[in-house]
Amino acid sequence: MATVKAHVRQNNTVTVTCPACANIKTIATEKFRKTSHTIKVRCSCKHVFQLQMDFRQHFRKPVNLPGTYAILKKGRGGGVIHIHNISRGGIGFTVSGMHNLQPQQVINLEFHLNDKAQTLIKKEATIRTVINNKIGCQFFERDELGKALGFFLRS
Numbered sequence: 001m002a003t004v005k006a007h008v009r010q011n012n013t014v015t016v017t018c019p020a021c022a023n024i025k026t027i028a029t030e031k032f033r034k035t036s037h038t039i040k041v042r043c044s045c046k047h048v049f050q051l052q053m054d055f056r057q058h059f060r061k062p063v064n065l066p067g068t069y070a071i072l073k074k075g076r077g078g079g080v081i082h083i084h085n086i087s088r089g090g091i092g093f094t095v096s097g098m099h100n101l102q103p104q105q106v107i108n109l110e111f112h113l114n115d116k117a118q119t120l121i122k123k124e125a126t127i128r129t130v131i132n133n134k135i136g137c138q139f140f141e142r143d144e145l146g147k148a149l150g151f152f153l154r155s
Helices: 147-154
Strands: 003-007 013-017 024-028 038-042 048-054 061-073 078-086 090-095 106-112 120-131 134-139
Touching (some): 078 106, 090 120
Parallel strands (some): 003 048
Antiparallel strands (some): 013 024, 061 078, 090 134
């Protein structure tokens, strides 16, 4: 069974295209927000496929970037990271080896974008999720997004 991924808009709807016939359908998603984020959809052409809904506030762009982190609050330490995705609101990365990262810690992130200028990005973030060596962080709202990062996310 084919799986289609779609980002949920602020009005709690998602527009999905049938992989068999390219028919476009808009689906209300509010009732799925607190339950399953994957549902079966039956198109008018009778094709059945799975829809995986992404309820994040901001689209996450997949990337492959090296960087570093340093713990600023609620701990000490730092290390090398491998960034897998980035959005206007946060970042997802992995840490190799042992680490002492925990939710609610404040960290400083430094990495270079893979744009023409190899722009250096320095951001403070709060750790939201830690699953083994996979870390999810939310940028501080007081930080400006920055023109370079904003342009990078759109390209």
